[in-house]
Amino acid sequence: xxxxxxxxxxxxxxxxxxxxxxxxxxxxxxxxxxxxxxxxxxxxxxxxxxxxxxxxxxxxxxxxxxxxxxxxxxxxxxxxxxxxxxxxxxxxxxxxxxxxxxxxxxxxx
Amino acid sequence: xxxxxxxxxxxxxxxxxxxxxxxxxxxxxxxxxxxxxxxxxxxxxxxxxxxxxxxxxxxxxxxxxxxxxxxxxxxxxxxxxxxxxxxxxxxxxxxxxxxxxxxxxxxxxxxxxxxxxxxxxxxxxxxxxxxxxxxxxxxxxxxxxxxxxxxxxxxxxxxxxxxxxxxxxxxxxxxxxxxx
Numbered sequence: 001x002x003x004x005x006x007x008x009x010x011x012x013x014x015x016x017x018x019x020x021x022x023x024x025x026x027x028x029x030x031x032x033x034x035x036x037x038x039x040x041x042x043x044x045x046x047x048x049x050x051x052x053x054x055x056x057x058x059x060x061x062x063x064x065x066x067x068x069x070x071x072x073x074x075x076x077x078x079x080x081x082x083x084x085x086x087x088x089x090x091x092x093x094x095x096x097x098x099x100x101x102x103x104x105x106x107x108x109x
Numbered sequence: 110x111x112x113x114x115x116x117x118x119x120x121x122x123x124x125x126x127x128x129x130x131x132x133x134x135x136x137x138x139x140x141x142x143x144x145x146x147x148x149x150x151x152x153x154x155x156x157x158x159x160x161x162x163x164x165x166x167x168x169x170x171x172x173x174x175x176x177x178x179x180x181x182x183x184x185x186x187x188x189x190x191x192x193x194x195x196x197x198x199x200x201x202x203x204x205x206x207x208x209x210x211x212x213x214x215x216x217x218x219x220x221x222x223x224x225x226x227x228x229x230x231x232x233x234x235x236x237x238x239x240x241x242x243x244x245x246x247x248x249x250x251x252x253x254x255x256x257x258x259x260x261x262x263x264x265x266x267x268x269x270x271x272x273x274x275x276x277x278x279x280x281x282x283x284x285x286x287x288x289x
Contacts, residue, residue, distance in 0.1 A: 009214070009289050026183055041206060043209050043211035044180065044186065045209035045215055046209070046212050046214075046215040047211075049215055
């Protein structure tokens with residue numbers, strides 16, 4: 001997905017929101033579930049793949065942390081924040097268009 | 110009490126294997142180890158665990174795989190064993206739903222990984238068949254005919270398996286055109 005205007009997956013969107021404050025993998029899973037009120041669950045394998053790609057892309061970064069702690073913590077980067085606000089714009093457009101057209105039809109009918 | 114069960118699954122039947130392991134778990138037989146067509150269970154409470162299996166990106170002993178297994182374990186699951194490139198995980202049902210993949214893309218990536226490996230084995234078999242045929246024509250050696258025949262049987266099975274994985278992949282890709 002080299003295209004900067006392409007839609008983020010739900011997983012990526014929620015991971016970015018979750019790591020506004022540093023979190024480890026399991027924390028991201030729990031936060032995503034809480035934010036979406038249980039609708040979105042991130043499975044471990046899917047989450048791991050997404051985290052690796054996002055870290056490569058520079059959207060999130062792993063915190064150095066102590067060596068004793070096994071759980072790596074991740075935090076969003078400036079690039080990640082930009083991706084998140086682009087996505088928010090895109091979602092606003094989707095909602096606005098949906099509401100205008102669907103409401104318009106309801107009024108006519 | 111420990112229970113040992115022998116059962117054979119081909120790589121392309123991984124979904125059936127996982128289903129069987131979960132049926133065992135539902136009866137209170139919890140997976141504790143795996144080996145060559147052998148599964149070891151421990152008697153416990155029915156439905157205590159959910160079992161998931163995955164073909165890893167590289168061998169279980171590699172640094173990449175060890176890191177991945179640790180990541181999955183940090184989410185409350187445990188890796189009960191590995192066999193070839195497969196890893197077997199279980200998680201207590203009371204800790205919540207357990208899945209390794211939660212979107213179509215990662216399921217596609219997983220099936221593709223299995224398909225690629227089956228494809229490589231199938232090519233090796235094809236190479237062997239051609240090789241053995243030429244050798245046999247030249248030396249009329251019975252042993253070569255036997256090995257060649259075995260490879261033909263394996264190849265037929267591999268092609269059947271690849272077909273199954275291919276259909277699985279096509280169905281997933283169709284799903285993706287509608288939702289992630």
